[in-house]
Amino acid sequence: MSAAPAIVLEHLSFARGEQMVLDDLNAVLAADDFVVLVGPNGAGKSTLLHLILGLLTPTGGGVTLLGGAPAATRAAVGYVPQHGRFDRRFPIDVGGMVLQGRQPPGWHPGWRPAAADQAAVDEALTRCGIAALSRRRLGALSGGEMQRALIARALAGKPRLLLLDEPTASIDPAGQEALYTLLGELNLQMPLLVVSHDLSLISRQARRVWCLNRRLHVHPALELTAETLASLYGFPVRAVDHRSDHAETA
Numbered sequence: 393m394s395a396a397p398a399i400v401l402e403h404l405s406f407a408r409g410e411q412m413v414l415d416d417l418n419a420v421l422a423a424d425d426f427v428v429l430v431g432p433n434g435a436g437k438s439t440l441l442h443l444i445l446g447l448l449t450p451t452g453g454g455v456t457l458l459g460g461a462p463a464a465t466r467a468a469v470g471y472v473p474q475h476g477r478f479d480r481r482f483p484i485d486v487g488g489m490v491l492q493g494r495q496p497p498g499w500h501p502g503w504r505p506a507a508a509d510q511a512a513v514d515e516a517l518t519r520c521g522i523a524a525l526s527r528r529r530l531g532a533l534s535g536g537e538m539q540r541a542l543i544a545r546a547l548a549g550k551p552r553l554l555l556l557d558e559p560t561a562s563i564d565p566a567g568q569e570a571l572y573t574l575l576g577e578l579n580l581q582m583p584l585l586v587v588s589h590d591l592s593l594i595s596r597q598a599r600r601v602w603c604l605n606r607r608l609h610v611h612p613a614l615e616l617t618a619e620t621l622a623s624l625y626g627f628p629v630r631a632v633d634h635r636s637d638h639a640e641t642a
């Protein structure tokens with residue numbers, strides 16, 4: 393028997409007053425899925441993530457997250473914010489930040505890590521290839537290293553699903569390659585939902601693409617054509633395949 397889906401959207405709608413932000417969304421994110429969520433600015437991507445996490449209440453339909461109501465199951469979701477939105481002046485080292493992924497939700501000033509917490513941090517750092525950076529201050533990390541540290545923080549909480557917001561944005565090509573590899577490895581163990589405009593990520597790794605612009609269209613990734621993207625973004629978009637085995641020959 394196949395595992396239960398990670399996310400089920402059923403006739404999901406969300407309105408703010410007169411504005412219909414999301415209109416009758418239906419989709420399933422399978423237990424082994426790698427879904428990239430694309431859409432122009434204002435399409436409702438953040439609103440959808442908030443609904444999936446139970447931080448907003450649908451005005452129609454519903455969301456099932458990891459087999460239950462989002463408010464009850466969201467603790468099992470690892471959320472990875474954009475590295476550029478994280479304040480690196482925060483006076484903490486990489487190990488300390490990853491340890492935050494073990495802290496119980498809410499305000500617990502007396503919380504002290506147990507041996508199992510430190511073991512989970514060490515495992516997450518190793519999995520993300522940054523064990524050697526454990527004592528490095530956040531301010532001294534490259535963009536790619538910072539993104540890995542944020543992924544490690546999410547992994548430390550032993551999530552059953554990862555949500556990532558633009559993981560490859562503002563990262564140099566070598567760092568992006570390393571992230572593609574890491575995301576592929578993580579997908580062997582858990583489903584991923586990635587908000588991204590990175591066409592290389594879409595063409596190489598997504599099993600499915602959720603194209604959102606108030607309504608949701610689900611595409612098998614390889615069928616995502618320039619026409620689909622143009623209709624989504626409202627202007628022509630050139631899909632560039634960066635795979636070396638597709639390199640152009642002069």
Ligand SMILES: Nc1ncnc2c1ncn2[C@@H]1O[C@H](COP(=O)(O)OP(=O)(O)OP(=O)(O)O)[C@@H](O)[C@H]1O
Pocket residue numbers: 408413431432433434435436437438439440
């Ligand atoms: N707190 C809010 N109050 C009122 N309207 C909001 C609020 N948050 C978002 N909106 C509106 O809801 C719509 C969807 O916004 P949302 O942030 O979900 O889009 P997005 O796809 O994440 O955009 P972006 O790519 O620019 O981050 C937009 O029209 C936005 O202006």
